[in-house]
Amino acid sequence: MEQFGIWLAALLTIGIISFLYKDNILYKACEAIFVGVSAGYWFVTYFWDNLYRKFYLGIQGAELSDQIFLWMAVALGVMMLTRLFDKIGWLSRWPLAFIIGATAGLYMMTYFVSNAFVQIGATITPPPSMETIGDKISFVLIAIGTFCGLIYFFFSKEHKGAFGGAAKVGIWFLMVTFGASFGYTVMSRMSLMLGRFDFLFGEWLGLIK
Amino acid sequence: MKRTELVVSSLIVVALMICKFLLPKPLLFSPLVSTIVTILIGCAFLVIFILTVKGKPIERRIVFLVVGIALVFPFFMKVELPIRISPEVQQVYDKMSSLPAGSKVLAAFDYDPPSAPELQPMADAFMKYAFEHDFKVIMMGLWPQGPQQANQSVEAAWAYNPQWMPDSADEKVYGVDYVNLGFQSGNEFVILRMGESFKSMFPADLYYTAYDSVPLLKNIHNFSNIDWGVNFSAGKPGTVEWVQIAVDRHNLPMSAGNTAVQAPMAYPYLNAGQLIGLMGGMAGAAEFEKLTGHTGKAITFLLSQTYAHVAVILFILIGNVAFFLNKKEKK
Numbered sequence: 329m330e331q332f333g334i335w336l337a338a339l340l341t342i343g344i345i346s347f348l349y350k351d352n353i354l355y356k357a358c359e360a361i362f363v364g365v366s367a368g369y370w371f372v373t374y375f376w377d378n379l380y381r382k383f384y385l386g387i388q389g390a391e392l393s394d395q396i397f398l399w400m401a402v403a404l405g406v407m408m409l410t411r412l413f414d415k416i417g418w419l420s421r422w423p424l425a426f427i428i429g430a431t432a433g434l435y436m437m438t439y440f441v442s443n444a445f446v447q448i449g450a451t452i453t454p455p456p457s458m459e460t461i462g463d464k465i466s467f468v469l470i471a472i473g474t475f476c477g478l479i480y481f482f483f484s485k486e487h488k489g490a491f492g493g494a495a496k497v498g499i500w501f502l503m504v505t506f507g508a509s510f511g512y513t514v515m516s517r518m519s520l521m522l523g524r525f526d527f528l529f530g531e532w533l534g535l536i537k
Numbered sequence: 538m539k540r541t542e543l544v545v546s547s548l549i550v551v552a553l554m555i556c557k558f559l560l561p562k563p564l565l566f567s568p569l570v571s572t573i574v575t576i577l578i579g580c581a582f583l584v585i586f587i588l589t590v591k592g593k594p595i596e597r598r599i600v601f602l603v604v605g606i607a608l609v610f611p612f613f614m615k616v617e618l619p620i621r622i623s624p625e626v627q628q629v630y631d632k633m634s635s636l637p638a639g640s641k642v643l644a645a646f647d648y649d650p651p652s653a654p655e656l657q658p659m660a661d662a663f664m665k666y667a668f669e670h671d672f673k674v675i676m677m678g679l680w681p682q683g684p685q686q687a688n689q690s691v692e693a694a695w696a697y698n699p700q701w702m703p704d705s706a707d708e709k710v711y712g713v714d715y716v717n718l719g720f721q722s723g724n725e726f727v728i729l730r731m732g733e734s735f736k737s738m739f740p741a742d743l744y745y746t747a748y749d750s751v752p753l754l755k756n757i758h759n760f761s762n763i764d765w766g767v768n769f770s771a772g773k774p775g776t777v778e779w780v781q782i783a784v785d786r787h788n789l790p791m792s793a794g795n796t797a798v799q800a801p802m803a804y805p806y807l808n809a810g811q812l813i814g815l816m817g818g819m820a821g822a823a824e825f826e827k828l829t830g831h832t833g834k835a836i837t838f839l840l841s842q843t844y845a846h847v848a849v850i851l852f853i854l855i856g857n858v859a860f861f862l863n864k865k866e867k868k
Binding site: 378512519 | 553556557560562563564565598601604605608609612613651652653654655681682719720721722725726729737738740741745747780781782784785786796797798800801805806808809810811817818819820834838841842845846849
């Protein structure tokens, strides 16, 4: 049975990779199988983890306040399904409004604190170890990069003269950042491919120890 | 299907069958063969460069094929790459090694199989180290497949030391030495609620054992009862959300292992001291494996990745040469 699973996975992997040559029926079949299996897996996972474990098991022996919250969540979940019916479909806007409101409220605070306040603090505070010349250069570079990057995004004044020069330096810093991100992305995509090749040449063909 | 396509497909099938049934297993190139293969790949680039300069750009499929070869052939070469430990990975190891036996460690597995080549080696090395040093590990996932990845890392630890398996001499007991809380939907809201009560988000573990019935969880109510957190993350929800809520709100000391795509997003948190160390992509995983002494897939994969990177860099250079030559000709 295990061998059957390995052969099936290998053939599906080859089917997906065949897209690199050109779109073909084998690729389409593998893609459809992947989407179907994923949807089925998610459905089953959500059913057992949410409805059974969190709600059904969670409500047993829970305090009244917790029980109310769980029932409210179930009610909102059911309201979401009313989208399927034209006449009462408007009810699904309530849980959506709740999700959007709660998420916006949480993000406002978390991003303000973690991505603004703490980051600004870290940028203007010299790191504790400024022992090597490298540390000092990095600190100065971060300060210049942040300052010039902010100037680039300041559109109330025309980018001319010294102001324009600083904005250009800002663009260079942004380009270097995008370059680093691209490099990391290439590394990540290669790793995905490596995982599949490792499976094909290792588990399936048995050529790798 | 055209006739040539049919011939090529048949040839690929024949080649794969030869690999499957006729080649010696495992296949390992001698240093001479490894050098010849490397030289041949170099020659292929020379030919591509000459063709491009002559104004005959190659097909995109050739690019795929060359990158594929650059990825696969190093699997069979026995070359050890020097691995330099970066300060951010050293920080993760230093924090982990400073923990005494019995420390409660929260490990969040926020990824799925596609990201496993990068993150699973980190998770495996972590789990082996954690079992070796008697940490109490609480595993969970904000991604549906996260808990399965967590179980795979436990199995990797068992494979490394069979004495940790159930009914063995030095058994790591489920529920006492480690527990898998499973997956919970709700993204960052799960972390937010865990700040008040773990039990509210996980009334039972992955196997439906009630939270209060798990001995390891007896005195664990929220993040204040955790000594160190580690997050293996492939995206959202992941490291960003853990830092924003568990670290910045609840002061959980935390390290992270990220896929290479996500690592640049996590670096600002590292520089600001919000994260204690960061393992980024395959390179980070290889460094971590080297530090913990648990050599695994990441170190093996590093050679393939190096070859592939060199291939991509050469293609970028060739593409740029072609671009500028074309521009010159147009003038």
